[in-house]
């Protein structure tokens with residue numbers, strides 16, 4: 369896959385680590401490829417590790433959003449979305 373795809377993603381809660389990156393939106397962590405109509409496969413909080421700063425935190429389904437994402441090379445789908 370190349371370029372921008374629809375993903376489910378969360379914003380890293382360790383905002384201090386990403387202060388220089390994107391002040392408006394924070395650091396986005398892609399979880400899985402999705403499409404616009406797919407229902408979230410998770411119903412409870414999931415543990416996500418940031419791909420950049422390594423910070424782990426729990427994210428509620430309400431904190432998971434759909435984003436156009438330029439998926440980095442070596443992107444691995446979050447185990448809860450497989």
Ligand SMILES: [Zn+2]
Pocket residue numbers: 380381382385386395418419420421422423
């Ligand atoms: Zn982070």
